[in-house]
Amino acid sequence: MKRFSKLEFGDNARKRKISPGEAAHDQDYFHDQALRYWLAGDFEGALRNYSRALEQNSAFYAGWLGQVLCLIELGEYAEANVWADKALELFPEHPELLAVKAVALARDGKMEKALAYSDNSISRDNVTARCWLARAEVLLNRKSEIAESCIDKAVSQAGNDIAIIRLEAGRLLNKKGNLSQALQYLQQAVEQSGKSALAWYELGCCQAKLGRAEAAVTLEQSLKLRPGWRLARDALNRSRNRGFWRRLFGR
Amino acid sequence: MQCPRCHFENMPGQSRCFKCGSVLDAKEAAVNVHPPRVAKWKRPFRLTIRWLRRHTKTKRQTQGRHGDTPWDTLPPGAVSGLLLSIIPGLAHLVAGRFSNVRWYCPAWLILLAGAVYLFGSAWGFALLGLAIGIHAWVAFSYSLNKNCTEPSDKITWLFAIIIVLALLYWGVRRTVFADFIWAYTNLTIPSEKIETGDCLLARRTLADVNSIKRGSLVLVSVRTERNVRGLWQRGREIGRMIVQVIALPGEQVTITQDGFGVDGEWLDPNEYPFPQWLRRTRNPVTIAIPDGCYFVSSEYEFRGAAPVWTLIRDACVIRARDIQAQAIMVWFPVHRRRFLRIGQ
Numbered sequence: 001m002k003r004f005s006k007l008e009f010g011d012n013a014r015k016r017k018i019s020p021g022e023a024a025h026d027q028d029y030f031h032d033q034a035l036r037y038w039l040a041g042d043f044e045g046a047l048r049n050y051s052r053a054l055e056q057n058s059a060f061y062a063g064w065l066g067q068v069l070c071l072i073e074l075g076e077y078a079e080a081n082v083w084a085d086k087a088l089e090l091f092p093e094h095p096e097l098l099a100v101k102a103v104a105l106a107r108d109g110k111m112e113k114a115l116a117y118s119d120n121s122i123s124r125d126n127v128t129a130r131c132w133l134a135r136a137e138v139l140l141n142r143k144s145e146i147a148e149s150c151i152d153k154a155v156s157q158a159g160n161d162i163a164i165i166r167l168e169a170g171r172l173l174n175k176k177g178n179l180s181q182a183l184q185y186l187q188q189a190v191e192q193s194g195k196s197a198l199a200w201y202e203l204g205c206c207q208a209k210l211g212r213a214e215a216a217v218t219l220e221q222s223l224k225l226r227p228g229w230r231l232a233r234d235a236l237n238r239s240r241n242r243g244f245w246r247r248l249f250g251r
Numbered sequence: 252m253q254c255p256r257c258h259f260e261n262m263p264g265q266s267r268c269f270k271c272g273s274v275l276d277a278k279e280a281a282v283n284v285h286p287p288r289v290a291k292w293k294r295p296f297r298l299t300i301r302w303l304r305r306h307t308k309t310k311r312q313t314q315g316r317h318g319d320t321p322w323d324t325l326p327p328g329a330v331s332g333l334l335l336s337i338i339p340g341l342a343h344l345v346a347g348r349f350s351n352v353r354w355y356c357p358a359w360l361i362l363l364a365g366a367v368y369l370f371g372s373a374w375g376f377a378l379l380g381l382a383i384g385i386h387a388w389v390a391f392s393y394s395l396n397k398n399c400t401e402p403s404d405k406i407t408w409l410f411a412i413i414i415v416l417a418l419l420y421w422g423v424r425r426t427v428f429a430d431f432i433w434a435y436t437n438l439t440i441p442s443e444k445i446e447t448g449d450c451l452l453a454r455r456t457l458a459d460v461n462s463i464k465r466g467s468l469v470l471v472s473v474r475t476e477r478n479v480r481g482l483w484q485r486g487r488e489i490g491r492m493i494v495q496v497i498a499l500p501g502e503q504v505t506i507t508q509d510g511f512g513v514d515g516e517w518l519d520p521n522e523y524p525f526p527q528w529l530r531r532t533r534n535p536v537t538i539a540i541p542d543g544c545y546f547v548s549s550e551y552e553f554r555g556a557a558p559v560w561t562l563i564r565d566a567c568v569i570r571a572r573d574i575q576a577q578a579i580m581v582w583f584p585v586h587r588r589r590f591l592r593i594g595q
Contacts, residue, residue: 047286054284059255059274067286076289078297083286090282091256092272109304 027056027063034066039164040226041198043073061091068100077108095124099134106138114138129154129165133172140176148181155185163192167199174206182206197226201235208239215239303344329394333412336390337419343393352389359385371433371450371582383420387412430455432576434470436493437550442521443581443593447550450583451493451591453576460571463545465513466522466593467496468578471547471569493578494569497523498546506536506563511548522593526550531559538563543571 034049047070054063064087071080084101091097098121106114118138121131132154139147151169158165170185186203193199204218219236223229252261252275254268261269268275274282289297335342340356343349349356362382369375391409399405432453439447445468453470463469473490498504498513505512510525512518526548536559540546551566580590 051285054282058282058284061255063284067284071286075294075297077301079287079289090274094256094273107301109301111305 025056027053027060030056031060031062031066034063038066038070039193039196039198041201041229041231042226043070046070047074059090061094064090065096065100068097068104072100072104072107077104080104081108093120093124095121095127095131098124099128099131103134103137106141111138111141115142127157129158129161130168132157133165133168136169137172140172140178163189163196166192167196167202170199170206171202174202174209179206179210183210195225197222197229197232200225201229201232204232204239205235208235329398332393332395333390336386336393339386339389343389346393352392355385355389359389369585379420383413383416387416390416432470432491433582434491434493434576434578436468436578438468438493438495438524440495440522440524440593442519443591444587445581449581449587451578452580452582453493453578455576457577457579458574462577463496463499463574465496465499468493468591468593469496469545469547469574470576470578471573472575491575492549494547494549495523496545497548497567498540500540500542500544500571502546503537503539504546506532506538508532523548528552528562529559532563536560536563538568540568544568545571545574 030049030053034046034053037043037045037049047067050063050066050070053060054067057063064083068080068084068087071077071083081101081104084097084104087097088094088101098117102114102117102121105111105117115138118131118135121127122135124131132150136147136150136154139150151173154165155162155169166185167189170182170189173179173182173185183203183206186199186206189196189199190203200218200222204215204222207215207218216236216239219232219239222232223236226232252263252265253259254261254271254273254275256273257268257271259268259270261275265275267273332342332346335345339359340349340352343352359382362378362385366375366379366382369378387409390412391405395408396405399408432455433450434453435448435450436445437447438445445451451468453468457463458469470491471494473492497511497518502513503515505515506529508530510517510520511523528551529548538546546567547569548567551562578591581587
């Protein structure tokens, strides 16, 4: 019988082994964990937890959305696109999934497709804040002036997720170089979710780009919340003018 | 069974919502919930392709043209290919033939990185030569390799491209790295683990009053001197030398057989090595450093039997304008390569 002991049959093959003594958690627990990781800027960890939430319940919508968002944050846009399609099979024509697919396409450089998906997402009935944020990102790529009004709409529709939406809006504007507005949103995000290393990091980066002296303090706070974070440490070194290339080429 | 999305009440046993089509109970469906991931080595290529895609789209949008790519507007033939091949493989990438040179471009990058890492040594120059050769072949293979039928034409073109690229690389080195100078030192500083014969990397822009501190290793131009009517005058430059700054303008240096003293404070010989030729000093010598001058030390080799105090005055007190650069790191040997701490 020994040679048959390692054979896998049906769905048992897909189930993750639970080690003895490990507490059984539900999808909400893993979703909360994923959100914590996301706010700490650890997108790999967040993706892992979203996957575990989906292992508990594969019809858990927030898990699919979170996975696509994490893949986008990790720069794997083609994979995010594929995964958004898969999520759309389970939740057809869902506006948020269409919106994150638009973001993945836009970041992958496929602007026309991104615009089409974004159009599709905001033409639905139950448009959420994330749809407007995605719309803003697509329009910012096209240097459209109405992008800012989309961000305003997103913030006004955020509801309970106002801190996350402000953080996302700040990150988006920071990335696109609209630093003064980004600073406002990020400061509000930090006030609302002070334990988020990601919020502090983004605020610190924004302040550093603006040449503000408090950037180093902000980035140190980010490192306190998530010790050893390489991105924050590099940003802190840059803000202190002590990076390798600065030392070599800078004065 | 209620739909989690639209809250429509479905019949029991339904796997999808009758109204919106959402999955109701995915336990039976056995959906794979682990997303696909990209391999790490593919990420740089993805970044490059994405960058190109974005720029292609932007150009098309600004031109207001649809259907054909903006690359179609480039002049056909070898000239455009050669111009684009200033970045190896770019012409092939634009033409959709990158697979023809897919091994050459990483090889060129590796060789170039190796050449920069070993720059200044024979191996560095050898790697740079190979990198230029591969770059030239990539540029040549875009269109000239097929269009030229005569072998002599091929060889002529290939050599012409090699010469142009060599000039281009030389120009890049002269402009981008104009600030840097490599020089060998004849000092041994135990605290910095610098030994005689080490090659130091120095920067020209750091050779100013604010940057030079006690202990800084600086590159000075050594000039011949001649005595004209009792006055010492500067002659032509005969070479460059790495020296260590011992005293700054306005300070007073005392030299005995044991070491240097600056403003009454004795310097640690591990950090400020005392050269052999100064051990000939029998009586202590005290020198006040005038403004615009520095007291420096190095292992000079003197011929003849001039008095030591004369040698000290001529070789150790240098003018600020003779300082050409300040050393920032040990470049060779490679296993001891690092930034300098002393005098920084």
